[in-house]
Amino acid sequence: MNEWGNGLIRSWNDAGWYPAPQHTGAKIARYTGADSDEVIVCDTTSVNLFKVLVAASRLRPDRTVLLVERGNFPTDVYVTSETGNLLGLEVLAVEPDEIIPTITELGERLAIVQLTEVNYKSGRVCGFHKVRDKDFSKSRTPISESPGQRFH
């Protein structure tokens, strides 16, 4: 209450509000296998998914395929599908077990891999770090959270 009532907008700096998304994310990161600077807590899942897809596509503007797992959360499927279309990417959905072989197969066509750490229906754990840490000589740029279905 003191931060709000007395600190007012000064609390963004004085009470550490600005870095709170990074600090909170770093605490969660240890439970996911991510590095402390790879998780951030802000906005809603759908808004964050949109932002991260756009940002990731700009890292690889020459690449054309957005790869996702089948069977993911419905709003994630919708956001991913429509954002992929907006970005002019081909959205390719494969079974979870086909993710790693498909990354290898796509090579330099691969722009983004979107994975969900825990499937909302089955509880299946993806093991994001296993994909992230694998050495794909021509690929790279996997991103986590949220997933997809439908597509092709």
Ligand SMILES: Cc1ncc(COP(=O)(O)O)c(C=O)c1O
């Ligand atoms: C895996 C997953 N993705 C997306 C959402 C949607 O989140 P939001 O409404 O915050 O965008 C949820 C909500 O429970 C979820 O569990």
